[in-house]
Amino acid sequence: MRRIKLLSLLMSLLLLLTACGNPVAVKLHENGSGFNATVTGKTKKKRVYWQIGDQTHSVKVTDGTFEVDIPYKAKEYRVTFADNEQLNNPTYLQGPAATPITKWSTFIARYNPLAHQKNLGVFDAKSIEGIRSDQVDDHNVISINASSGEILGISVKSLDAKNNLMFKNYLTAFTTSIGSPEEQIKKLVNQSFNQPNKLLQLTTKNIRYSIITTTNQKHKMTQLAITHAE
Incomplete structure (x- = not known):
């Protein structure tokens, strides 16, 4: 009887250690x-x-x-x-916490009318929660990170962005919706096309634009990220 109790105690101890x-x-x-x-x-x-x-x-x-x-x-x-x-x-x-770029409600109030004009996808009035990525077509992917009704980051990734009308339309829609000076951003983008494989950045009104165009033998890939300049 004592041996059974001891064995039971040892088994219980082993299970406890395993669970910890x-x-x-x-x-x-x-x-x-x-x-x-x-x-x-x-x-x-x-x-x-x-x-x-x-x-x-x-x-x-x-x-x-x-x-x-x-x-x-x-x-x-x-x-x-x-x-x-x-x-x-x-x-x-x-x-980690990030400083928001803008409120979701403010963003879509400006973005959705522009999106309709430029034949881009629109967003719902209700904010997304977390990271959402949409492959618009074979050449473009857009991503947004939103949390608690705030937009923390926007990204556009495009092939052959220099000749890509969809990229240009999203660039205009996003920058205008955030309230950034469009011409300054376009200048930064053109610099990236002319200086491939180099990360370029511009900060305006506490918003940071980071862009890089990478090249290989087959194609050029441009990635633009929009975040708060913390």
């Missing part, structure tokens, strides 16, 4: 992109699990290290990391 897991070491790397920041970490296990709100994700660990992207939001928030799916013995990280 080991703390995961994490570090946040901010970049001011208005979209995603990077988290690097270390653990002895083969997988790491992390949770934002009620969404749980996992990533494979390679040589004891891992890397994941977490979104910028309007306010700091908590991210939970653990080496087990039950999230036992977690490590908590403060998620």
Whole structure:
């Protein structure tokens, strides 16, 4: 009887230790992109699990290290990391906050009429939450990160942007909707076309425009990012 009790106690202890897991070491790397920041970490296990709100994700660990992207939001928030799916013995990280570019309601009030004129897609009155990317066609992708009714980042990625009417129309619609001087932004874009593979930036009215045009033998890719100049 005593042996059975001892065995039961040992099994319970083993289950408890297994459930506890080991703390995961994490570090946040901010970049001011208005979209995603990077988290690097270390653990002895083969997988790491992390949770934002009620969404749980996992990533494979390679040589004891891992890397994941977490979104910028309007306010700091908590991210939970653990080496087990039950999230036992977690490590908590403060998620990054970004200064908004503009309010969602202000943006669409200006953008949607322009979008109708230029045959672009319009947005709903209700703000999106999180990062939304839309492939407009084979040559253009637009992305917006919004949080709590605020826009934190806008991105346009286009092939052959110099001769791409869709890129030019989105450029006009976005810059005008934010209240930026269109001619200054167009000048920056033209500089990027003439200086490929170089990151160029312009800050106007606390809004930062970052652009780079990369080239290879097949095509030219231009990526424009719009964020707050924190």
